Every structure is written in C-alpha cells, then in structure tokens.
Amino acid sequence: MIAPILNNLMSALFKKPFTVKYPFEKLELSKIHRGHISIEIDKCIFCGICEKKCPPKAIAVSKADQSWEIDRLSCVTCNACVEACPKKCLHSEQHWSPAQDKKGVTDYFVKKDTPVPQSPTNV
Numbered sequence: 001m002i003a004p005i006l007n008n009l010m011s012a013l014f015k016k017p018f019t020v021k022y023p024f025e026k027l028e029l030s031k032i033h034r035g036h037i038s039i040e041i042d043k044c045i046f047c048g049i050c051e052k053k054c055p056p057k058a059i060a061v062s063k064a065d066q067s068w069e070i071d072r073l074s075c076v077t078c079n080a081c082v083e084a085c086p087k088k089c090l091h092s093e094q095h096w097s098p099a100q101d102k103k104g105v106t107d108y109f110v111k112k113d114t115p116v117p118q119s120p121t122n123v
Helices: 002-013 049-053 080-084
Strands: 036-039 059-062 067-071 090-093 106-110
Touching: 036 067, 049 059, 049 080, 080 090
Parallel strands: none
Antiparallel strands: 036 090, 059 067, 067 106
16 A cells, blocks of 8 residues: 555656746647647738638638737637638647736737728717
C-alpha cells in the first residue's frame, strides 16, 4: 500500500513541474493547436459562407458595409469557417487570443477602401 505512494512521491521529486510561470514564460504550443481565427480583410468578398457554417453563430458578415466581425467568446475554434471560405482569407493562427473579461466583445474588421457609412444629420 505504501510502496506505490513512495514510488509516486520519489518520481515527482525529480521531475520538472508541469506548470509554467505565465506571463514570464510562454508554453510551447503543438502544431495541431487551434489558437484563434484571423482574417485577411482585403481578400474577403463578404459572401457570408463563413457566417452560415459557424455552429455557434459567432461570425457576422455585412456585404453592404463590407464588414466582418467575430465574437471571440462564442467562437469554439472548430475551423468550419476556415475550411468553407472560398477565397481562403480566414486562417487559424497558432497563438492564444488576448484574454477578455466582458461578454459579447467582438473584433470588428472593415475593408480599407470602403467609405464608412455616415449617419444622416438633421440640418
């Protein structure tokens, strides 16, 4: 009964700890890690296929505004949007997205050459 406990204790004494001292040390991620979804907005044609393929509905595409947004807290990083994109402008990057403390915080992207819609002013 005591022998397995002693074996476990002795092996743990001479092993390196499993934890890292984040943020001073960074954990090496594996090649199959799905970090977070990024977009090359200039290549996007705003077809909306990624929005339709997203299981948690974390992506919103507006062809009129030429905008693309993703709710990082809703995204499950299944890569269904990356695989479905016809222009291959979506990518799964191998790093963590920054921590967020507010629910519903989205990343919003607009094509650079698109004029930003102005709200009408009453004169």
